[in-house]
Amino acid sequence: MVGELHKSYKKYDFMLSSLILAGGSNRRYPILKPFIEIEGETILERQLKVLSPISDEVLLSTNLPEVYFKFGLKMVGDIGMSRGPLSGILSGLLNSKSSKMLVVACDMPFIRTEVIELILSKEKEAPLIVCSFRGKVHPLIGLYDRALAVKIEDFLKAGNQRVNHFINTVDRCIIEESEIKDIDPEGCSFVNINRPEELNKIIGGKICLD
Numbered sequence: 001m002v003g004e005l006h007k008s009y010k011k012y013d014f015m016l017s018s019l020i021l022a023g024g025s026n027r028r029y030p031i032l033k034p035f036i037e038i039e040g041e042t043i044l045e046r047q048l049k050v051l052s053p054i055s056d057e058v059l060l061s062t063n064l065p066e067v068y069f070k071f072g073l074k075m076v077g078d079i080g081m082s083r084g085p086l087s088g089i090l091s092g093l094l095n096s097k098s099s100k101m102l103v104v105a106c107d108m109p110f111i112r113t114e115v116i117e118l119i120l121s122k123e124k125e126a127p128l129i130v131c132s133f134r135g136k137v138h139p140l141i142g143l144y145d146r147a148l149a150v151k152i153e154d155f156l157k158a159g160n161q162r163v164n165h166f167i168n169t170v171d172r173c174i175i176e177e178s179e180i181k182d183i184d185p186e187g188c189s190f191v192n193i194n195r196p197e198e199l200n201k202i203i204g205g206k207i208c209l210d
Contacts, residue, residue, distance in 0.1 A: 012120055017096035018055040020047060021088045021140065022062045022106040023078060032067065033107040036193060043109045043193070044071070050111050051104070054120070057097055061088030083161040085140060086152055093149040105140035107192040114183035118175060119143050126173040133177050133187040139163040141189065 022034050022044075034044035048071070051058050060073045068075060076095045078087040085105070092101055100123060104111060115131070119142060122129045127145035131138050140163065148170060155166050180187065 012123070014100050014123065015056045015098035016054060016100050016102060016120070017057050017059060017092070017098040018051040018102040018104070019059045019061055019076075019089065019092035019096070020044070020051070020073075020104055020106050021085050022060055022068070023064075023085075023088045032064070033193060034068075036107075036109070038109050043106060044068075046109050047104060047106070047111060050113050050116065051102070054113070054116060055102070059092055059096060061092055083156050085163050086156060086161055086166060089144060089163075090149055090152045090156065093144060093146050093152070096146070099146040101144050101146070103140060103142055103144055105192060107194065108141060108189070109193065110188040110191050111141065112184050112189045115141070115180065115189040118179065118183065122173050122175060126171045128167060128170055128172040129175065130167060130172060131175045131180055131190070133180055133190050136190075137164065137167065137174060138190045139167050140192075 020034070022032070035042050038046065048058065058073055060068055060071070060075045061078070062068060062075055063077050065075045065077070074095075076088070076091045079091045079094065089101075089103055092103070102116065102119070119129050119131065123143055127147050128142060130142035151170055152166065155169065160166065177187075180189075
């Protein structure tokens with residue numbers, strides 16, 4: 001099914017893997033965030049609706065694979081000591097079948113296909129494509145090239161782990177808010193849920209960035 005749906009995206013001349021980062025400690029939320037329900041669907045189900053049609057494969061980064069078996073996804077665990085999202089991204093790059101990998105965090109329920117398409121359209125500009133919205137760069141919705149794997153590994157071995165710090169050390173393309181606003185005016189694609197009170201705001205109708 002994934003391969004069949006991908007045919008509608010022939011304008012891209014590269015294979016694409018997508019990685020959902022679900023390996024976090026989840027300390028601030030009482031359940032695993034991919035299973036948070038919004039409008040009758042879990043965040044994971046919502047993300048798969050966006051990612052599956054445009055991906056040649058969808059991978060899930062997790063250290064709890066037994067929880068996700070029913071989804072039939074290829075799962076990857078952290079390589080070596082877990083050091084946050086970068087560990088999951090490194091594992092995904094090394095285990096994906098494509099040299100280009102779209103990365104999304106598991107707690108982002110409102111990712112728009114149009115924003116993903118914008119990111120993919122920039123793939124030739126740099127090995128890392130990310131977005132900036134309201135003065136903040138969002139590295140956990142972006143396109144990563146496998147060429148970054150060695151640099152991520154060196155960064156981690158040096159005792160570093162912050163994704164925002166890593167992206168400042170490599171060649172990257174940052175898509176500015178002016179381009180994004182035409183397709184996602186409120187920046188809903190970048191909303192993430194870390195605490196129950198944030199979900200309560202969404203239920204109350206506030207799904208945009210504060």
